Amino acid sequence: AQKITQTQPGMFVQEKEAVTLDCTYDTSDPSYGLFWYKQPSSGEMIFLIYQGSYDQQNATEGRYSLNFQKARKSANLVISASQLGDSAMYFCAILDSNYQLIWGAGTKLIIKP
Amino acid sequence: ETGVTQTPRHLVMGMTNKKSLKCEQHLGHNAMYWYKQSAKKPLELMFVYSLEERVENNSVPSRFSPECPNSSHLFLHLHTLQPEDSALYLCASSFTPGRGAGREKLFFGSGTQLSVL
Numbered sequence: 485a486q487k488i489t490q491t492q493p494g495m496f497v498q499e500k501e502a503v504t505l506d507c508t509y510d511t512s513d514p515s516y517g518l519f520w521y522k523q524p525s526s527g528e529m530i531f532l533i534y535q536g537s538y539d540q541q542n543a544t545e546g547r548y549s550l551n552f553q554k555a556r557k558s559a560n561l562v563i564s565a566s567q568l569g570d571s572a573m574y575f576c577a578i579l580d581s582n583y584q585l586i587w588g589a590g591t592k593l594i595i596k597p
Numbered sequence: 598e599t600g601v602t603q604t605p606r607h608l609v610m611g612m613t614n615k616k617s618l619k620c621e622q623h624l625g626h627n628a629m630y631w632y633k634q635s636a637k638k639p640l641e642l643m644f645v646y647s648l649e650e651r652v653e654n655n656s657v658p659s660r661f662s663p664e665c666p667n668s669s670h671l672f673l674h675l676h677t678l679q680p681e682d683s684a685l686y687l688c689a690s691s692f693t694p695g696r697g698a699g700r701e702k703l704f705f706g707s708g709t710q711l712s713v714l
Contacts, residue, residue, distance in 0.1 A: 488639075519702070527685055529705035575640070585703065587639040 486511045486580040488588035496594050497566050504551070505561040505591050507576035513537075517579040518559040520550065523590070524572040532574075535559055571595045600624040603688050603706035610678065611714055618673040618709045620688030627693050629671040630703065631663060634685040646671060647693050678713045685710050 487510040497503040509518065520532040535543045535550045543550045551560040563570055571594050577585040601622045610616050622629065631643040643657045646665040660682075662674040671688055689703040 521705075526707060527687075527710065528707040529687060529689070529703075531702055531704065534702055584642055584645065585640075589637070589639050 486513070486516075486578050486586045488576050488578055488586055490576055490588035490591050492591045493589070494592040494594070496596055498596050499568060500565055503563045503566050503570075503593065505563075505574050505576075505593065507559045507561065507588060509557050509559060509576075509578050511557075511578060511580075513580070518550070518552070519577045519579070519585065520548070520559075520561045521575045521577065522570075522572045523575065529575070533561065566595050568595050568597060600704050601688060601690055601706035603686075603709055605709055606707065607710045607712075609712045609714065610675070612678060612680070614678075615674070615676040617675065618686055618688075618711075620671040620673075620706055622669055622671075622688075622690040622704070624690060624704060626690035626704070627668045628691045629665060629668070630689040630691075631671065631673050632687040632689065634687060634708070636684075640687070644673075675711075678711075680713050683711055683713045 489508045491506050495503065516537045518535045522530045522532050533543050533545045533548045533550050535552050542552050547564045549562045551562055559576060561574065573590045573592050575590045576588040580586050604619045608616060628647040630645050633641045633643055643661065644663040645652050649665050649668055660677050664672040664674060673686065685708045687708045688706045691703045
C-alpha cells in the first residue's frame with residue numbers, strides 16, 4: 485500500500501529565506517504521481533506542483549520547485565524567497581494504483597517577518 | 598470566481614437534524630470527490646464520482662449519503678450525525694483519473710466547517 489510521510493509537523497522560517505518541506509513516500513507501483521497542496525487558514529486546498537515518476541526533470545512552478553530523488557523516494561518541496569502569505573499547512577500526496585490520492589499528515593509553515 | 602464552490606462555509610447542527618452540503622464545479626471536470634479533514638489527521642477520502650457514477654466508497658457510515666445529479670454538482674446529505682463527525686468537509690474535482698501528466702490534479706473548494714452538537 486502507498487504511504488506518505490511528512491516528518492516536520494511545524495516549521496518557522498524567516499521571511500525571504502528559502503524553505504524545504506520534506507516528503508518521503510512508499511510505493512510498489514512503477515508509475516505514480518506526486519502532488520503538493522497548500523492549505524491556508526481559510527481552509528481551501530490549493531494545488532502547488534506535480535511530479536510524475538517518469539519525468540526527467542524536477543518540476544517547477546514559479547517560486548515552488550520539487551526536489552525529486554526517486555531512488556531515495558523523496559519529493560521535497562522547496563519554496564524560494566518565502567513570503568508572509570506562504571504561512572499555511574502544506575500537504576504532500578501520492579496517486580495510488582486506484583487513482584486516488586494518499587495524503588501525508590501535513591507540515592505547518594509559519595513565516596516570520 | 599473560484600472553480601469549485603462549496604456551500605455553506607459553516608454549519609452547526611444537532612444530532613437529530615438533516616442537512617446537505619453542496620458543491621459545484623465550473624472547470625469542465627468529470628470526477629468529483631468528498632474528503633473529510635479532522636484535526637491533526639490526513640485527509641480522508643469519503644466518496645468519488647466519475648462520470649456521475651460512484652466509484653469509491655471508503656466504508657463511510659450510512660449517515661453520510663452522497664448524490665451526484667450531474668458532472669457539475671455534488672451533494673453530501675447528512676442525518677443523525679455524531680459529535681465525532683465534526684470536521685472540515687472538502688469537495689474536489691478533476692478530470693477522470695488516468696495515468697499521465699497530472700490529469701488527476703484535484704481542484705478543491707473552500708470547504709464546509711461542520712460542527713455537530
